[in-house]
Amino acid sequence: MRNPIxxxxxxxxxLGFFAFIYAPLFVIIGYSFNSNPVNxxxxxxxxxDWYRGLFGLxxxxxSGSVMPASGYVESTGHMLAALRNSLMVASITTxxxxxxxxxxxxxxxxxxxxxxGFYSGFLMLPMMMPDIVLGIGLLIFFVTIGMQxxxxxxxxxxxxxxxxxxxxxxxxxxxxxxxxxEEASADLGASEWLTLRKVLLPQLAPxxxxxxxxxxxxxxxxxxxxxxVAGTDNTTLPVYIFGMIRRGVKPEINAIATLIILASxxxxxxxxxxxxxxxx
Amino acid sequence: xxxxxxxxxxxxxxVLTTLLAPVTLFLGVFFLLPLVIIGLFSILSPGLYGxxxxxxxxxxxxxxxxxxxxxxxxxxxxxxxxxxxSLGFAAMTVVLSLLLCYPVAFWVSRLSPKTRLxxxxxxxxxxxxSLVVRLYAWLLILKPSGLLNSALMGIxxxxxxxxxxxxxxxxxxxxxxxxxxxxxxxxxxxVDNLDRALIEASMDLGANRIQTFFKxxxxxxxxxxxxxxxxxxxxxxxxxxxxxxxxxxxxLMIGNLVEQQFLSARNWPFGAALSMIIMSVVLxxxxxSLGRAKKAGV
Numbered sequence: 001m002r003n004p005i006x007x008x009x010x011x012x013x014x015l016g017f018f019a020f021i022y023a024p025l026f027v028i029i030g031y032s033f034n035s036n037p038v039n040x041x042x043x044x045x046x047x048x049d050w051y052r053g054l055f056g057l058x059x060x061x062x063s064g065s066v067m068p069a070s071g072y073v074e075s076t077g078h079m080l081a082a083l084r085n086s087l088m089v090a091s092i093t094t095x096x097x098x099x100x101x102x103x104x105x106x107x108x109x110x111x112x113x114x115x116x117g118f119y120s121g122f123l124m125l126p127m128m129m130p131d132i133v134l135g136i137g138l139l140i141f142f143v144t145i146g147m148q149x150x151x152x153x154x155x156x157x158x159x160x161x162x163x164x165x166x167x168x169x170x171x172x173x174x175x176x177x178x179x180x181x182e183e184a185s186a187d188l189g190a191s192e193w194l195t196l197r198k199v200l201l202p203q204l205a206p207x208x209x210x211x212x213x214x215x216x217x218x219x220x221x222x223x224x225x226x227x228x229v230a231g232t233d234n235t236t237l238p239v240y241i242f243g244m245i246r247r248g249v250k251p252e253i254n255a256i257a258t259l260i261i262l263a264s265x266x267x268x269x270x271x272x273x274x275x276x277x278x279x280x
Numbered sequence: 281x282x283x284x285x286x287x288x289x290x291x292x293x294x295v296l297t298t299l300l301a302p303v304t305l306f307l308g309v310f311f312l313l314p315l316v317i318i319g320l321f322s323i324l325s326p327g328l329y330g331x332x333x334x335x336x337x338x339x340x341x342x343x344x345x346x347x348x349x350x351x352x353x354x355x356x357x358x359x360x361x362x363x364x365x366s367l368g369f370a371a372m373t374v375v376l377s378l379l380l381c382y383p384v385a386f387w388v389s390r391l392s393p394k395t396r397l398x399x400x401x402x403x404x405x406x407x408x409x410s411l412v413v414r415l416y417a418w419l420l421i422l423k424p425s426g427l428l429n430s431a432l433m434g435i436x437x438x439x440x441x442x443x444x445x446x447x448x449x450x451x452x453x454x455x456x457x458x459x460x461x462x463x464x465x466x467x468x469x470x471v472d473n474l475d476r477a478l479i480e481a482s483m484d485l486g487a488n489r490i491q492t493f494f495k496x497x498x499x500x501x502x503x504x505x506x507x508x509x510x511x512x513x514x515x516x517x518x519x520x521x522x523x524x525x526x527x528x529x530x531x532l533m534i535g536n537l538v539e540q541q542f543l544s545a546r547n548w549p550f551g552a553a554l555s556m557i558i559m560s561v562v563l564x565x566x567x568x569s570l571g572r573a574k575k576a577g578v
Contacts, residue, residue, distance in 0.1 A: 014387040017380060018402055021460065024417030025409070027427055031420065100302045107299035111292070119300070126311055128566060130518030132535050133555045136542055137314030140321055140552065143331075160311045163303060192295045221410050223521060228542070241412050245525060249419060257413040264409035271408075272401060 025261055032254035050255035054079070079256065082240035089151060089226075089236060090219040093158040098212045100159065101166025106200065108167075109174040110182070126161040127168075134160065135228035142229065149231025157225040162218060166211035173207025213271055217264075315559070321552035332549055340553035359537065363557065366534040369448065370516035373455040374509045377463040380456070381508070382501075385468040400468070407461045415525050418454055419445065422526070446528030454522040459515070463508040470504020503573070510569045518558040534558060 035047035054076060108120055126134070138157050142149060181203070185195040201208075223238040230239060237260075244253055325337035339347070344363065346355045388399045406414060421427045422445040429441040444450050474497065482492040520535030527533070534554060541551025 010383055010387050014384045017384045018399070020380075020457075021402070021406055024414065024421060024457070025406075027420055028413065028417050100306060103299040104303040107296055111296045111299075113296060119303075122307070123303070126307065128514055128562065129315075130515060130535075130558055130562060132518045132520055132538055133318070133559050133562075134311075134314070136538060136551060136555055137318045138310065139542065140317050140548065141310070141314040144317060156310050160307065163306065167303075192291060196295075217408055223412060238410060238412050241410070241416075242521070245412065245416050245419065249416075249423075253416065257410075257416060260410045260413050265405065268401075268405050268408040 028254055028257045029261065031251075032258040034251070034254075050251050053252055054255050054259075078235070079237075079240060082235045082237045085151065085154075085234055086220055086237040089154050089158065090216050092155050093162060093219040094212050094216045096155070097159045097162035097215045098166050098208060100163040101168075101211060101215075102170050102204070102208055104163070104167045105170035105174055106196070106204075109171055110179075110200075123164045123167050125164075127164045129161070131161075131222075131224040132228075135225040138225070139228045149229055149234075151234050153229045153231070154226050154234065154236065157229045158219045158222055161225075162215040165218065166208075166215055169211035169214060170204060170207045173204055173210075177203050209274070210271075213267075213274075217267060318552045318555050318559075321549050322556045323553075324549050326547045326549045331546075337549065340549045341556075343550060344553060344557060359554075362532055362537055363534050365448075365532075366517055367561070369452055369455065369533060370513050370519075372452050373459055373516045374463075374512050376452065376456045377459050377512055378467075378505065378508065381460060381464045381467050382471075382505075385464060385471045388468060389472045389474075403461055403464050403468075411458060411521065412525075414458060415454055415522060418450070418457065419525060422450055422453075445526060446531065448527065448531050451523045451527040451531040451533070454526045455516050455519060458522070459512045462511045462515075466504045466507035466511065467501070468504075470501040470507075474500055506569060506572065510565060513565060514562050517561055 032050055033046050033048070034043055035049060036044035104119070104123065108116060135157065138153070138160070139149075142153050147153065177200075182195050182199050185199045186192075190198070221238055222236075223242055226236050226239050227242070230236065235243070241253065241256060241260075244250070321332055322340055323336060323338055324332040325335050326340075327333050344359045346357050346360055388396055388403075391399065419426075423429075424441040424443070424445070426445070428444070429438075432438045433441065478496050478500070479492060482496045483489075487495065518535045518538075519533060520539050523531045523533045523536050524539075534557070538551050538554045538558070541547045541554065545551075
């Protein structure tokens with residue numbers, strides 16, 4: 001850019017933009033260490049009490065504490081159960097949607113058939129459909145066929161749209177592959193299945209891994225669909241936190257939120273590191 | 281020869297069928313069927329204690345547009361207002377996130393490759409972190425005793441806390457905040473693919489910056505703008521988490537109405553009709569953007 005003043009103001013605006021994105025997250029992290037339990041926006045002094053309370057550790061009764069220690073212990077059990085549910089749902093969802101999405105990507109990239117155009121358009125729909133429509137559609141469907149709302153219904157709900165995400169990622173990887181290798185394998189007498197297993201899948205592995213990682217992350221964070229199809233006994237972590245915030249802002253939420261932010265940074269960094277290593 | 285070819289064909293068909301069967305069955309049963317059932321429920325009468333009566337009833341739609349039950353009713357525009365408000369909020373979210381992201385996309389595309397990667401990472405990182413947590417942060421910042429009001433009162437700009445939380449402004453702010461990465465990435469790829477020679481040619485031929493922007497840069501990045509707009513508009517219009525956490529009665533959106541019908545009001549057919557409206561808005565936006573893209577392609 002030729003105009004230095006223009007460039008400087010653009011830089012200033014952009015840095016402001018990144019401050020806008022990140023400041024709220026740092027606000028949470030900061031206040032998760034604030035000992036003021038009454039008004040947590042007023043800084044008192046540094047404390048790890050909210051983290052201790054989160055893990056159900058015996059907590060000295062602070063003067064002015066708004067809640068007895070037993071209250072924290074009870075909510076810790078619920079929170080850990082929600083986290084367990086989230087991990088289980090996300091793991092099973094990841095496996096199922098990765099298999100479905102990968103199979104579909106292979107079919108659409110390596111075969112010619114009449115409904116191909118229809119399929120590639122149709123697979124966009126679950127991603128574009130607002131999650132509230134998908135959520136209540138599944139709720140009515142499960143209730144109508146008399147299926148009990150459970151972990152299974154949550155997993156089904158997640159797979160409907162995450163299969164499409166995996167499909168997109170694996171298909172993008174497919175497009176970069178050289179079909180000559182598969183042709184060579186077929187010419188040398190390998191069956192379709194053998195070619196698929198020994199030639200195609202190893203080359204696709206990075207794409208499949210990327211798709212699976214994305215599916216896991218989105219499943220862990222899904223709120224709306226889970227909210228509708230979870231029923232009363234099965235809460236995932238996002239739904240649990242959503243409920244907690246709705247009932248009122250409490251200092252422990254800051255501690256949970258900080259841990260979630262840290263976990264997501266670690267996952268994103270790991271994903272990036274994997275990608276960087278791949279291109280080496 | 282012919283026999284071998286046919287055998288090959290059938291074996292290929294078998295592989296293809298096996299590969300396509302899971303997605304066809306799964307999405308057929310758990311995606312298409314639920315959508316059909318929403319459509320069906322939207323024309324049934326509501327049951328007394330939730331659920332439906334299996335009889336035809338078309339006033340669920342009438343209610344959304346102002347006539348709850350037959351022609352004698354007084355026009356009641358509350359639901360129509362909420363629908364229009366949702367469209368307005370979503371449109372505002374698109375415009376604001378576009379205005380925020382466009383200059384930044386430009387800035388990032390002019391950085392050195394290493395720094396560029398770093399800032400792209402910074403844009404995508406929030407996508408990996410929890411949606412509820414990010415909205416909760418704004419709750420902390422905007423509430424009357426929150427950070428923003430404490431800071432403004434501390435430096436003496438205001439003497440009374442501002443009422444930002446539970447207003448339409450808070451809802452739009454929250455939606456812009458969570459949608460920013462989705463607007464940024466398509467914009468960035470459009471800006472990054474700009475033909476710089478054209479910009480220089482335009483400047484050399486005597487066009488000023490404003491002319492160059494509107495005649496050269498904007499038309500070239502239009503596909504990115506349209507893509508970002510669609511990706512942001514669609515999840516915004518049916519959103520109910522943001523208005524639930526940050527909007528009060530004045531920030532209520534159509535998504536909140538749907539949620540209420542299913543979880544507290546227990547009027548399922550009305551909720552289904554509302555969902556059909558959301559779905560038609562989405563399909564309309566998608567089809568028109570596809571039509572535009574096709575026209576541009578030809």
